[in-house]
Every structure is written in C-alpha cells, then in structure tokens.
Amino acid sequence: MSILLRTRVPQVLTSLVGLFLLVTYFFELPRSIVDVANFIPRFCVVIVAIAVGVGTITLLNHHVSLIRKREAGQWIYSIVMLVTLSLFVVVGLGMGATDRTFSWIYESLLVPCSTTTYAMWCFFIASACFRILRVRSRESLVLLVSAILVMLSNAALGELIWVNFPLVGSWIQTVPMMAVFRGLTMGVGLGLILLGIRVLLGREKGYTGGT
Amino acid sequence: MIVKGRIVDLIVLVLMFAVTYALMKSKWVPSIRKISAFDGIKEAIGRAVEMGRPVHMTPGTGSLNAMESGPGLIAGLATIGYAAEVCVSLKTRFIISLGSSDAIALADALLRQAFLSAGRPEEYDASIIRYYPGRDTIGSSLAFTNSVQGLIAREKPVANIMIGPFYGEQIALCEVAARQGAIQIGGTQSITQISIFAAMTDYAVIGEEIFAAGAYVSKDPIQLKMIAGGDFAKIAAVALIILGIVLKMLGVNLLPLLQV
Numbered sequence: 001m002s003i004l005l006r007t008r009v010p011q012v013l014t015s016l017v018g019l020f021l022l023v024t025y026f027f028e029l030p031r032s033i034v035d036v037a038n039f040i041p042r043f044c045v046v047i048v049a050i051a052v053g054v055g056t057i058t059l060l061n062h063h064v065s066l067i068r069k070r071e072a073g074q075w076i077y078s079i080v081m082l083v084t085l086s087l088f089v090v091v092g093l094g095m096g097a098t099d100r101t102f103s104w105i106y107e108s109l110l111v112p113c114s115t116t117t118y119a120m121w122c123f124f125i126a127s128a129c130f131r132i133l134r135v136r137s138r139e140s141l142v143l144l145v146s147a148i149l150v151m152l153s154n155a156a157l158g159e160l161i162w163v164n165f166p167l168v169g170s171w172i173q174t175v176p177m178m179a180v181f182r183g184l185t186m187g188v189g190l191g192l193i194l195l196g197i198r199v200l201l202g203r204e205k206g207y208t209g210g211t
Numbered sequence: 212m213i214v215k216g217r218i219v220d221l222i223v224l225v226l227m228f229a230v231t232y233a234l235m236k237s238k239w240v241p242s243i244r245k246i247s248a249f250d251g252i253k254e255a256i257g258r259a260v261e262m263g264r265p266v267h268m269t270p271g272t273g274s275l276n277a278m279e280s281g282p283g284l285i286a287g288l289a290t291i292g293y294a295a296e297v298c299v300s301l302k303t304r305f306i307i308s309l310g311s312s313d314a315i316a317l318a319d320a321l322l323r324q325a326f327l328s329a330g331r332p333e334e335y336d337a338s339i340i341r342y343y344p345g346r347d348t349i350g351s352s353l354a355f356t357n358s359v360q361g362l363i364a365r366e367k368p369v370a371n372i373m374i375g376p377f378y379g380e381q382i383a384l385c386e387v388a389a390r391q392g393a394i395q396i397g398g399t400q401s402i403t404q405i406s407i408f409a410a411m412t413d414y415a416v417i418g419e420e421i422f423a424a425g426a427y428v429s430k431d432p433i434q435l436k437m438i439a440g441g442d443f444a445k446i447a448a449v450a451l452i453i454l455g456i457v458l459k460m461l462g463v464n465l466l467p468l469l470q471v
Contacts (some may be wrong), residue, residue, distance in 0.1 A: 007320075023212040025223045044276045048313055048347065053230070055312030059341040071364075114353050117277065121383050128386040132410040143410065184402050184418045186448055191419025193224070193284050194441040197231055202435055204285070204425055 011202045018200045063155075084109070097111055218471045231440035236316030240432045248396050249427050251288070255370030256297050257392040257467040265304040267368035268387070269359060270318075270376030271399065272310030272352045280376035283400040284314055286421045287375025290398075293319040293428040294372055297331045308362060310345025310355035313436055346378070354409075356380040360387045373397040374416060374424070377404050385411040413419035 019042065023029070024037035063078035071078075090104050133144045152158030153169020198204035213221060259266045270287030273280025293306060298305040307318055318340050326335040343358035363371065365389055371388035373381055377399045388395055389411070397408035398416025409415040416424075426434035444447070455465055 007324075022224075026213055026217050028214055041276075048274065048276055051313035051315065051394040052348055054315050055342045055344065055348065058315055058337075058340065059344070062338065062341060091456050114351065117357050118353060124383045124386045126380050128389075128411060131386070131389060181402055184405065187445065188400055188402060188422075190441050190444050191422035192228060192447065194231070194419075194437060194444075195286065195422040196435065197228060197440075198425075198437055199285070201231075202236075204289070204430075204435060205429070 007205065008202075011199075011205070015200050015202050022200075059085075116202070212374060217436070219469050227440065227444055230310040230443055231437050234436040234440045234443075235433055236346070237436070239436070241435050243318060243427055243430075243435055243438060246416070246420055246423065246427055247416035248398060248416045248420070249293075249397050249424065251394070252290070252370075252372060253297060255372070256294065256301060256303055258394060258398055259298075259303050259305075259369040260301050262369050264369040265306055265366050266370045266372065267306050267307040267308065267363060267366065267393070268372040269310070269375070269384075270314060271373065271377045272347070272355050272380070273376035273378075274311055274347035274409055275313045275317075277347070279401075282313075283421065284311060286400070286424050288314060288317055288321060289425040290374045290421075290428070291372070292325065294323055295325040296328060298304050299331070299334075300468075305339065306362065306368070307340050308355075308359045308364060309340060309342045309358075311347050312342065313338060313347065314345070315342055316345060320347045352378060352380045356383050363387045363393075367391045368393050371395045373412075374421060375399065376401065377408075379404065380409070381407055382411070386407060440470070452455070 015147055021037055024034060060082070063081055066078040067075045067082075069075070088102075088105065091099070091105060094100055127172065133140070133147060135141045147166070150169045150172055152161065153167075153172075154164045158165035158169075195204065227435065256266055263363055268291045270284055270291055271280075274283055275281045275284050295305065295307070307322070309315055319337070322339060323332065323335055326332050341358075343355040345355040360383055362385065368388070368391065371384070371393040372398065373384060375397070377397075378401065381397060381399070381404065385397065385407070387393055394413040395415075396413040396414045396416075398421045399405060399408060400421050401418075405415070405417060409417065423438050425431075426438050441453050459463055
C-alpha cells in the first residue's frame with residue numbers, strides 16, 4: 001500500500017468527518033443533515049465491531065503460535081484461553097447472550113477469576129505505596145506528609161488521635177489539590193482542543209505513522 | 212443559525228483556529244521547552260541496547276471512539292510511533308501491548324512505517340503487537356492488566372513506556388516493571404491518574420504535554436507553531452479568569468453572558 005493511501009487518505013477522511021460533525025454541533029441544520037451526523041457514531045460502532053474481530057484474530061495468532069512453539073510456562077495457558085474463548089463463542093452464538101448457560105459461564109468463571117486477581121492487586125498497591133512514599137527529595141517529603149494527613153483524616157483512628165485531622169485532610173483535598181486539578185484541567189482541555197485542530201488541519205501525523 | 216448555548220464555545224473555537232492559522236502562516240518558529248520524558252525515551256532505549264533486553268510500550272486501554280480516551284490514545288500512538296522508530300534504527304527488540312482493538316490497525320501501520328523508514332521493511336514482525344482485550348471490548352481492563360503484568364515479568368524489559376489512557380491499572384504495571392528494574396516513562400490525559408505516574412515513573416508527562424508529543428519529537432515547525440498557539444490560549448484563559456474574579460468582586464456576573 002502506498003504511503004498516500006496509508007497516511008494521507010485517513011487524515012483527509014478524519015478532517016472531513018471532523019469538520020462535518022463540528023458544523024452540525026454548532027449550527028441548526030435541516031433534519032436530513034442532522035440524521036447523517038447522528039448516523040456517524042453508529043457507523044463507528046460497526047468499525048469497532050470489525051476492530052474486535054481483528055483483535056480476536058491477533059489474539060488467536062499469538063496464542064496458536066505459543067502452542068506451536070511449546071513456549072515454556074505459557075502454552076498450557078494458551079490452550080485454556082483458546083478453549084474458554086471457543087466455549088464462550090459457541091454458547092453465545094448457539095444459545096444467545098441472554099441464555100442462563102452463557103450467564104453461568106460468565107458469572108462462575110470470569111467473575112471469580114477477575115475478583116481473585118483484582119484482590120491480589122492489593123499487595124502490588126501496598127508495595128507501590130511504599131515505593132511512592134519513600135523520601136528521596138523535598139517534593140516526595142511533601143507527598144509523604146500529605147498522604148499521612150489524608151489517610152489519618154479518612155481513618156476512624158485519626159479523629160481519635162486529634163479531632164481536627166478530618167478538617168486538615170479535607171482542606172488538603174479542597175484547596176491545594178483542587179487548585180492543581182483545575183490548572184491541569186485547563187491545560188488538558190486546551191491541549192485537547194489544539195490536538196483536535198491539528199487533526200482537522202491534517203497536521204497531526206503521528207498516529208498514522210508520519211512522525 | 213447557531214444552536215442556543217453554544218455561541219461562546221464557537222467564538223472561542225474560531226478564535227483558537229484563527230490564532231493557530233495566523234501562527235502557522237507566520238515566519239516565526241517558536242522553540243519548545245525541554246520535556247524530559249520525551250528525551251528520556253532515547254535514554255531508555257539506549258540502555259536497552261546496552262543490556263540486550265527489550266523495550267515495552269503501551270498506549271493504555273480505551274477506545275479511539277470514546278471521548279475520554281480517544282485523544283489520549285492518539286497521543287500515545289504518536290509517542291509509540293516515535294519510540295518504535297528509535298528502536299528499529301538501533302535494532303533493539305521491542306513489544307507493544309495494546310488494550311484497544313481499534314488501535315491495532317494504527318499500530319500496525321506505525322510499525323510498518325518505522326521499518327520502512329529504516330530501510331528494512333522485511334524485518335517487520337506482526338508478533339511485536341500483543342493485543343489483550345481492554346475496556347473497549349470487555350468493559351474492564353483487568354484482563355489487559357494481568358496479561359501485561361505477566362508479559363513484563365517474563366520479558367524483563369529495560370524500558371517501560373506507558374503513554375495514553377490509563378484508569379488506575381498503571382499502579383500494577385509500574386510496580387511489576389519497577390521490580391524488573393526498568394526505566395519508566397508514563398503519561399496520561401486523565402487528571403486523576405497523572406499523580407500516579409508522577410509518583411511512580413522516572414519520567415512523567417504532565418498534563419497537556421501528552422498532546423505535544425507529535426510536535427516535540429518531529430520538531431515540525433508548523434506543529435510547533437500550533438503548540439505556541441495553545442500557549443497564547445492559556446495566557447488568554449488566565450487573563451479571563453483574573454478579569455472574571457475582578458468583575459465578580461465588583462458585582463458583575465459574567466456567567467449568563469457566557470451561556471448564550
């Protein structure tokens with residue numbers, strides 16, 4: 001595929017669709033044009049569905065390759081993944097997504113696995129907190145002190161130690177933290193608008209491989 | 212006829228367009244301040260070359276179609292495209308983990324372009340891209356996070372580049388990468404998640420810096436002028452805030468005027 005087709009055509013299409021949606025957002029236009037504008041997001045759903053298909057093929061390729069190579073410590077899990085995926089697809093297509101069997105597989109396999117792994121994250125979060133809160137500079141000292149104060153303000157023990165801990169914690173969250181958040185929000189908002197302008201003008205090339 | 216309640220929004224947008232366009236046409240080429248995180252990418256990849264271990268990159272999880280994750284994903288892919296080009300030119304092994312199915316085609320195009328630019332298109336290997344279903348497919352990033360954690364633990368990358376939409380899963384990813392001793396570069400457009408990157412990574416991309424990735428790495432004068440346009444908008448926004456505070460103190464309420 002030529003570079004023109006791979007980069008310029010998607011950029012031009014993005015610009016045209018973006019400008020069209022902007023015009024329909026800001027101006028009162030005839031019903032037929034508004035209908036076209038409302039249809040575009042639905043068209044995106046179709047693209048996403050195709051993308052999910054591409055994703056599934058990528059996933060299958062990867063796991064089939066692991067099984068073929070008998071990748072140590074991985075290929076057995078790849079078989080489990082392929083069997084589970086096939087089971088879901090067969091039951092889902094055969095009995096429908098609302099069928100009890102389908103819900104049972106989801107609730108009895110996926111949910112417990114997800115909950116268990118999610119629960120195991122707490123150890124990662126604990127060691128991550130230790131890493132974050134080590135005092136290496138003046139800024140990290142500020143972070144440590146603020147974190148301790150906010151923790152004490154949220155824990156019942158904090159109020160028993162000193163009745164004003166909740167007030168201090170609340171002040172940290174509503175004054176200095178909010179000030180930073182608002183500054184960041186403004187910066188990110190303007191950055192977003194500018195990214196949009198760059199995309200509309202076809203100057204943002206990075207995402208299509210044009211850096 | 213303009214839709215009621217959107218007149219001020221339109222004026223602001225048109226003004227930003229006009230300023231940006233005027234800057235684009237001007238001869239002035241602004242310089243961009245140093246963003247350590249983007250400079251850190253080369254340093255991290257250089258270390259990977261020295262140690263003979265891979266580089267891991269991910270633009271996070273989310274969807275290009277979602278308003279809250281789409282722009283971040285575009286910015287993340289731009290950064291990853293640049294990092295991939297550096298890796299290809301230095302002949303370093305790298306892995307890209309994707310949590311968004313709709314980003315696969317874009318990542319594929321980026322990689323093909325990177326190998327093509329290096330004059331070695333035949334070396335492109337589709338297995339560089341690892342897709343793990345994320346929020347856009349299954350509504351949760353748990354599968355993505357667990358898979359990437361496993362990948363980092365197995366492959367032991369020297370550098371871990373995470374720029375794009377993240378929703379808390381970066382704690383687990385950064386922690387696993389830190390245990391492997393990886394240099395970490397992270398950034399997201401999500402206000403509530405930036406602090407985690409700031410605390411856990413060696414180089415963090417703060418706030419709107421994430422959207423300057425394309426301009427910073429390409430040093431394209433037009434893109435740099437557009438970034439300068441954003442700075443003018445910021446100055447104008449701060450001036451308007453101060454004006455609003457002064458007028459409020461004088462008893463003038465501007466809010467109804469802004470809602471026309």
